[in-house]
Each structure stands twice: as C-alpha cells, then as structure tokens.
Amino acid sequence: MQILLGLILGAAIGLAAHFSLPHRQLRGAALAPLAGAAAAAVVWTALTWMGLGVDSPILWIVAVLAPAATAFALVPLVSRSRVTRDAADRDRLGV
Template identity: 80%
Template sequence: MQILLGLIIGAVIGLAVHFALPHRHLRGVVLAPLAGAAAAAILWTALTWMGLGVDSPILWIVAVLAPAVTTFALVSLLTRSRVARDEADRARLGV
C-alpha cells in the first residue's frame, strides 16, 4: 500500500516536468506522469525489497530524484526526436 506514495510522487513530478519543458503540444499529456510514476514505482519496489522502510530518508530522496531525472531525460529526448522528425518530414514534403 505504501508504494502508492511513490506512484503519486512520481506522477506529480512527471506532470511538473511536462509543463516545465517546451513543446508540450508535441507529446501527450500522459507521457511524463506515466514515466515518472513508473520510475518511482520500480525504484520504490527495489529499495523496499532491499530492506528500506518508509522511515528511511534514502527511500524518499530516491522517490523524488529518480522520477525527476528519468522523466526529464526521457521527455527531452522524445521531444527532440519528434521535432527533428517533423522537420525532416516538412523538408521531404516541401511544406
């Protein structure tokens, strides 16, 4: 049940990253929150299996930093790829 805390934190951080980065109109609104929630869930699960509990500050630090780093990198790469592909398509079509 405590993994919900990690999922919510990850989704909120992902949503913040979505609105913080440019070219929002080129990606879906669900991409960044989903990536943040997935990163937080995976690391939360791994750290709890390693024996860390909710009272451990390491778990909370990782639950905040991992989704932020993962989502920022993923959204930046996907947006850059989409912009480049759109430019190539425009050039190919002569638009």
C-alpha cells in the same frame, strides 16, 4: 499499499516536468507522469525489497530523484526526436 506513495510522487514530478519543459504540444500529456510513476515504482519496490521502510530518508530521496531524472531526461529526448522528424517530413513533402 505504501507503493502508492511512490507512484503518486512520481506522477506529480512527471507532471511538473511536462509543464516546465518546452514543446508541450508535441508530446502526449501522460508521457511524463507515466514515466515518473514507472521510475518511482521500480525504485520504491527495489528499495523496500532491500529492507528500507517509509521511515527511511534514503527511500524518499531516491523516490524523488529517480522520477525527476527519468522525466527530465525522457521528455526532451522525445520532443527533440519529434521536432527532427517533423522537419524531415516537411522537407520531404516540400512544405
């Protein structure tokens, strides 16, 4: 049940990444929150299996840093790929 804390935290960080990075119109609104939640879930699960509890600051620090790193790395990569592909399609179509 405590993993919900990590999931909500990861989704909130992903949502912040979605709104703070450019090219918002080129990607889905759920991409960054889902990526953040997934990263937080993996990290939270791994660290709790290693014996850390919600009272451990290491768990919280890593649960914030992992979704932030994932969302802020994935979103520009997807946006850049979309911009490049759209430009290639425009060139191919002669628009």
